[in-house]
Amino acid sequence: ARGTQIPKRRWEELPHSGSQGRKQDEEEVGTDDGSRTLAFPSISTADFQFDHEKASDIIVDSVADFLARYDGVRLVLVDLTPSSNILSLVKSKASMRKIDSRRFFTFVGDITRLLSRGSLHCSVIANAANWRLKPGGGGVNAAIFSAAGGALEAATKEQAGTLVPGSSVAVHLPSSSPLHQREGVTHVIHVLGPNMNPQRPNCLGGDYEEGCGVLRAAYSSLFCNFISVVQ
Ligand code: AR6
Known part of the structure; x- marks a missing residue:
């Protein structure tokens, strides 16, 4: 939903699962x-060929806006390699904006292996989907559908x-899914971004205003759905 307004909610208002031994600073933000x-x-910066400078500005703006509205939630931008251009751009722009690094950070790894290989538990993951919501097609979409099995x-x-x-x-994500069992992922949010690749449907032909x-x-829409899921 374009322009969705997200009301500010406090950490205390969100359901607790109770975790022991948190550090004090983490406890304050629930990180x-x-x-x-x-x-x-x-979203959109690999197969869909969206400009990385513009995308990184939008990610940092969107994250800053979201975190200002909600306490007790955490966002992690993931990419596969340490040489990821989009991770470097976002990391430096987030730092310039002084975004709290306990509540938003970048992470190198496979989004379908965050807990088992990276010791990072994320109950909700986003997918850069295609308009048909079909498995395959490469990129993160193929990886998530493949890791989640037929249940997804x-x-x-x-x-x-x-x-x-x-x-x-x-x-x-049903508890029968390997992604749920192995990685503790309870929800996948499919997101369709803008496409700048002429080989893919709905190409915007370089119209960056649109x-x-x-x-x-x-x-x-992604962050709005995330809040609906964790409430
Ligand atoms: N874990 C983490 N990040 C990944 C992974 C992974 N396993 N795989 C890719 N990325 P893309 P798009 C990163 O191309 O540009 C598909 O075919 C990748 O490095 O997956 O939105 C769909 O079916 C990049 O930073 O998505 C659509 O048709 C980011 O994920 C189309 O591609 C997004 O790359 C969507 O294109």
Whole structure:
């Protein structure tokens, strides 16, 4: 939903799962609690060929706006390699904006292996989806559908048939899914970003005025769905 307004909520108002031994500074913002952590890939910046400078500005703006509205939730931008251009850009822009690094940080790893390989629990992960919400197609979409098994495809079909650019849909991941069992992922939020790749559907042909609006809407919808899931 474009321009969705997210009311500010306090950490105390969100459900607690009770975790022992948190550090004091973490306790104040609830940052060690994976049940309120969203891991997300950089939407549209690989197969969909969106400009990285523009995308990183939008990510940092969207994150800053979201964290100012909500306490007790944590966001993690994930990419596969330490040489990720988008991670470097976002990291330096987030630091310049003085975004609290306990509540937002970048992480190098496979988003389908965050707990088992990275010891990072994120109960909600985002997928850079295609408009048909189909498995395959490469990138993070193929990785998430493959790691989650048939349960994700079936649960996705129940929720929605297709997505329009700039929107998202949250899907509960059944406990039978290997991604749920192994990584503690309870929800996948499929997000469709703007496409600048002429080989893919709905190509915007370099129209960044439209593209930036669609990317902002995509993150706004993603974060809105994340809040609905953790409330
Ligand atoms: N873990 C973490 N990040 C990843 C992973 C992974 N396993 N795999 C890729 N990335 P992309 P898009 C990063 O291309 O540009 C698909 O075919 C990647 O390095 O997956 O939105 C869909 O079906 C990049 O930073 O998504 C769509 O048709 C980010 O994830 C289309 O691609 C997004 O890259 C969507 O294109």
